[in-house]
Amino acid sequence: MGIAERKEREKEELREQILTAAKSLFLKKGVEKTSIRNIADLIEYSPGSIYHYFKDKDEIFYSLHQGGFQQLMSRMLAINDLPHPLDRLKAMGSIYVHFALENPDMYDLMFIKEAPLDHVARTKALQWNEGEATFKFLRSTLKECMAEGHFQGHEEEALSFLIWSTVHGMVSLNIRRRCEVVLADRQDTIVKDGLDSFFTILDRL
Amino acid sequence: MGIAERKEREKEELREQILTAAKSLFLKKGVEKTSIRNIADLIEYSPGSIYHYFKDKDEIFYSLHQGGFQQLMSRMLAINDLPHPLDRLKAMGSIYVHFALENPDMYDLMFIKEAPLDHVARTKALQWNEGEATFKFLRSTLKECMAEGHFQGHEEEALSFLIWSTVHGMVSLNIRRRCEVVLADRQDTIVKDGLDSFFTILDRL
DNA sequence: AAAATAAATGAACACTGTTTAAAATCTAAG
DNA sequence: CTTAGATTTTAAACAGTGTTCATTTATTTT
Missing domain, CATH: 1.10.357.10 (Tetracycline Repressor, domain 2)
Known part of the structure; x- marks a missing residue:
């Protein structure tokens, strides 16, 4: 059953997406001016979902x-x-x-x-x-x-x-x-x- | 007419009060966590009034x-x-x-x-x-x-x-x-x- | 197909800096 | 002493923030 593995992979992928989005934003605007909502907008997810991947x-x-x-x-x-x-x-x-x-x-x-x-x-x-x-x-x-x-x-x-x-x-x-x-x-x-x-x-x- | 002078003095005093309050707060909590409202509370003025003394x-x-x-x-x-x-x-x-x-x-x-x-x-x-x-x-x-x-x-x-x-x-x-x-x-x-x-x-x- | 699990959401909370129209206070002239 | 003018102060509003959470949606297992 490769389902668990695929899920794990998908979760890791989204984590990576968040990081990529965060990085591109923070290199443009700095840490303080990069908000969770900005990141969420960029990856087209809701702000709350980010907290499933990062504390x-x-x-x-x-x-x-x-x-x-x-x-x-x-x-x-x-x-x-x-x-x-x-x-x-x-x-x-x-x-x-x-x-x-x-x-x-x-x-x-x-x-x-x-x-x-x-x-x-x-x-x-x-x-x-x-x-x-x-x-x-x-x-x-x-x-x-x-x-x-x-x-x-x-x-x-x-x-x-x-x-x-x-x-x-x-x-x-x-x-x-x-x-x-x-x-x-x-x-x-x-x-x-x-x-x-x-x-x-x-x-x- | 020492009225203008007194007013000037009062204005300077309040400016100094703001700075004193800001300093005591920032030494306790840091710059980021010291808000305009915190300062206003401490000197018992409204937040907006601070903007008459500082840009x-x-x-x-x-x-x-x-x-x-x-x-x-x-x-x-x-x-x-x-x-x-x-x-x-x-x-x-x-x-x-x-x-x-x-x-x-x-x-x-x-x-x-x-x-x-x-x-x-x-x-x-x-x-x-x-x-x-x-x-x-x-x-x-x-x-x-x-x-x-x-x-x-x-x-x-x-x-x-x-x-x-x-x-x-x-x-x-x-x-x-x-x-x-x-x-x-x-x-x-x-x-x-x-x-x-x-x-x-x-x-x- | 139903139950269980996992993921995503949107609204809410308590904040932030800043602006602004209105109100309150104080000064100066008549 | 009153009235007009200039300051000073305020409360409310705006647009934003990080974070939480009950509810909904989607997916997997039975």
């Missing part, structure tokens, strides 16, 4: 932000063949920054917005697998750098956090428009220049 | 965030007597981080939330005086450091941005709860440790 609005955007981490992670894994860990570390920084600037709304969801973390807090008792995996990847690369003698006198976890903070700081100031009003004239190059300065520091360290 | 909700929170910058700036100016610019630079970093962790909601409003910048974009044609003053203060201190021979091979504006980004990154990851789920065990010390690592880097640079 609440936060869960929808939590699901969406997972896709972002998959994308980011696959880009990161693509530079795993670089022989020197310090080169890998810098490449990860570049990838992180480029991902953020190319997908500002998705980055916002992943690292700035409260919606996905609100959902995490309410369900999985403070476990954020997506973020943890990304951070672990940075930590293991940094460990390799230190094994080669780089960054002496630094503690691995704190330095990992510092590096993450540096790239996050640059792109989040940019995304939340604190650059365009303070560095108006070189708004589009400042992140690249800042990153270059950062690489110079890492090389000398 | 919209964003303007209220723009006004509030200005107070935050005054606070931050006054703390910064207090270390102007330190003789060495590098010491001043590091003290500024400490002050910035402590301000953020002691006033997370205010920091959120100043450097993360979109509300104040939305208001800036809609009125003053992209001029953010509060943020600009703070950034200029960092830049002038960094210039003095470089005049003493520090940070050779770096460009002043880009490095200023990088330093700002580093401290902003650490506190904003903390405030938006990306630390507590990734660095649960040392959540309350990681920013301090990260900052120490950063100071070590600045010293060696």
Whole structure:
């Protein structure tokens, strides 16, 4: 009896439809201005039906932000063949920054917005697998750098956090428009220049 | 005829009342969950009356965030007597981080939330005086450091941005709860440790 | 064909920011 | 002291929000 399987498949399909609709709307208008009714209109279902597939609005955007981490992670894994860990570390920084600037709304969801973390807090008792995996990847690369003698006198976890903070700081100031009003004239190059300065520091360290 | 003056004074008083009410509510519940009606209830006026004193909700929170910058700036100016610019630079970093962790909601409003910048974009044609003053203060201190021979091979504006980004990154990851789920065990010390690592880097640079 | 199960709906609830016509209050001139 | 004018304040309305739930519709099993 393949009926149960087909039903399961159909349910999964509609779930996917909701996510696709939500994503296209939120990339156009942002999370706040994407309403359940907007999503329902787009997939031609009633607003209430969405609650059979997602607990609440936060869960929808939590699901969406997972896709972002998959994308980011696959880009990161693509530079795993670089022989020197310090080169890998810098490449990860570049990838992180480029991902953020190319997908500002998705980055916002992943690292700035409260919606996905609100959902995490309410369900999985403070476990954020997506973020943890990304951070672990940075930590293991940094460990390799230190094994080669780089960054002496630094503690691995704190330095990992510092590096993450540096790239996050640059792109989040940019995304939340604190650059365009303070560095108006070189708004589009400042992140690249800042990153270059950062690489110079890492090389000398 | 002091009547006009008294009226002016009364108007200013009510404006201040609105701001005080808004501030106490937003520190308790956050910007999004502080409604115009909540503010109106607290000052015992009708919701509509608030619109005689502020154009919209964003303007209220723009006004509030200005107070935050005054606070931050006054703390910064207090270390102007330190003789060495590098010491001043590091003290500024400490002050910035402590301000953020002691006033997370205010920091959120100043450097993360979109509300104040939305208001800036809609009125003053992209001029953010509060943020600009703070950034200029960092830049002038960094210039003095470089005049003493520090940070050779770096460009002043880009490095200023990088330093700002580093401290902003650490506190904003903390405030938006990306630390507590990734660095649960040392959540309350990681920013301090990260900052120490950063100071070590600045010293060696 | 009837009973049981699952899915979808539309209306309702309690909110939100904002606008506006009307009412209330206060000031200034006659 | 009254009346005309200017402010200030209000209540009601508009169009929207997330979410819940009894009812209807559709599908599957007996």
